[in-house]
Amino acid sequence: MRETIEIISWNVNGIRAVAEKGAFEWIEERRPHILCLQEIKALPEQIPENLFNSRYSSSTVNSALKKGYSGTLIASTLEPTHYDTRADIDLLSEGRIVEHHYGNIVLLNVYFPNGQKDEERLAYKLEFYDRFLDYCQSLRAEGKSIIICGDVNTAHRPIDLKNPKSNEKTSGFLPIEREWIDKLLAHGYIDTFRHIHGDKENEYSWWSYRFSARSKNVGWRIDYFFISEDLAESLEDAFILQEITGSDHCPVGIRIAIGSLR
Structure with a gap:
């Protein structure tokens, strides 16, 4: 029996700040089955109790070693059969990955590094990318189906940011x-938003806090859901919730019909 579930991913840029703004209220109305958050900037004990009215029976938090930095969380109505935080990929213990297994499906919630600080961080970002893809391929070799979500910190194509020409030498849009x-897709993964919506324009998930960028929709699409090709026929929808505020990112999500998740 197949069940359609909704998974939403959001870089909250501080879970406590978003909670204080009351910016999680929409979750109680929408009720996604799985919620994946990045850049929570909190230890488990710092996350407000009953943040989602205890709707989620399972939650996994991966906090960065550095306090008030990075961090990821998965809250789920489904009990994972296994979970991990992949320290072998996140070598600097920055809390960048939470991995849940639901039967034969692996959900990877990832906050990929930002490379804008300096050349050293850009090099780390690229190394992280390669370690991550190698790991995904090892899962595929085991026969696993894969869902990847999170802040990838890169806009893929010129259509994915408002000003591609002026950002060609900026980390986040470097060739x-x-x-x-491109390599990820060539290895058998699908950009779910483009798969559903093709070359739809002006669809972004991040806006600078400067220059009224969000009100002018001068943004970047850097938050993604990728799925392995074997899940393509199960994908029902992919969306960007640009109306949701509270962070410099907005949530993105998919609806997917899958059996044997429980």
């Missing part, structure tokens, strides 16, 4: 970063 997404 070498974009080539990694």
Whole structure:
């Protein structure tokens, strides 16, 4: 029996700040089956109790070693059969991955590194990309189906940001970063939003806090859901919730019909 579930991913840029703004209220109305958050910037004990009115029976938090930095969380109505935080990929213990297994499906919630600080961080970002893809391929070799979500910190194509020409030399739109997404897709993964919506324009998930960028929709699409090709026929929808505020990112999500998740 197949069940359609909704999974939503959101870089909250501080879970406590978003909670204080009351910016999680929409979750109680929408009720996604699985919620994946990035950049929570909190230890487990710092996350407000009953943040989602205890709707989620299972939650996994991966906090960064550095306090108030990075961090990821999965809250789920489904009990995972296994979970991990992949320290072998996140070598600097920055809390960048939460992995849940639901039967034969592996959900990877990832906050990929930002390469804008300096050349050293850009190099780490690219190394992280490669370690991550190698790991995904090892899962595929085991016969696993894969769902990847999170802040990839790279816009793939010119259509994925408002001003591609002026950002060609900016980390987040460098050719070498974009080539990694090409490589990911060539290895048998699907950009779910483009799969559903084709070349729909002006669809972004991040806006600078400067220059009224969000009100002008001068943004970047850097938050993604990728799925392995074997799940393509199960994908029912992919969306960007641009109306949701509270962070410099907005949530993105998919609806997918899958059996044997429980």
